[in-house]
């Protein structure tokens with residue numbers, strides 16, 4: 001089967017489900033979600049309440065986009081890049097584990113923080129089996145084609161890497177009840193509170209923050225501001241390098257201090273830009289924090305780490 005989808009086809013599917021609806025009176029134009037980046041991809045149905053949405057159709061589209069992604073060069077690259085990065089994380093971790101075992105000064109907790117055991121070597125089709133997968137800020141999956149493709153990517157990765165469904169979480173404050181139900185139907189757990197990205201990891205974790213504001217990445221880094229913990233985390237999201245280069249220093253200190261601090265110790269692998277919709281995975285990269293880089297940082301980097309404070313006006317984050 002040839003899986004080709006064009007912008008107009010997806011827009012047609014989304015708008016009319018095969019029917020042309022003619023309404024009398026003033027024509028309502030779909031308003032773009034104001035939390036979303038401006039985009040040339042079609043944004044549709046944003047204003048409709050759950051009541052008007054066919055969530056069965058939404059699920060169909062997401063499965064369709066997942067299948068389409070799986071056939072793409074873009075997806076093959078992402079899979080390869082993730083495998084490579086987890087192999088590096090694993091190898092470093094293994095080395096660290098054996099050093100820790102011989103270190104009489106470490107207590108059990110410090111040994112445990114390592115997270116990956118010798119049996120957990122990532123293979124061609126698996127990432128660490130106990131890995132948590134957390135997605136923040138995917139947006140309105142019922143009305144935004146960008147969000148649907150982004151969700152489809154997580155779905156595809158979860159399937160192909162055999163991630164534990166019970167450990168796959170989603171949160172966006174804009175989710176409607178219908179969207180939450182749809183995500184649950186797709187076997188994602190909805191995080192019940194707005195963590196503002198402050199999620200402490202106790203083992204390997206993959207975060208997906210597609211096109212999210214700096215504050216969300218910043219909080220995540222701050223909350224895991226420890227050598228052992230950070231080295232267990234992989235973040236797919238906006239390029240830290242680009243954020244640091246493009247944001248004036250004063251502003252970055254306010255909204256992205258921890259991004260600024262960690263950037264030089266981060267390995268950043270840009271997502272390939274081969275996907276045919278250019279505004280879904282643009283400006284994104286896989287980020288990880290290899291131990292050998294983190295240990296080369298001066299000790300002060302880890303010492304003072306005050307909780308970030310944002311003014312709702314400046315920060316691109318919805319606070320709890």
Ligand SMILES: C[S@@+](CC[C@H](N)C(=O)[O-])C[C@H]1O[C@@H](n2cnc3c(N)ncnc32)[C@H](O)[C@@H]1O
Nearest residue numbers: 035036037136137138139172196210211317318
């Ligand atoms: C720029 S939009 C990106 C939406 C979509 N991923 C895209 O690429 O178009 C940023 C998203 O971050 C979400 N967001 C804001 N604060 C958040 C929070 N505290 N936790 C999770 N997501 C949050 C917004 O609701 C919004 O959907």
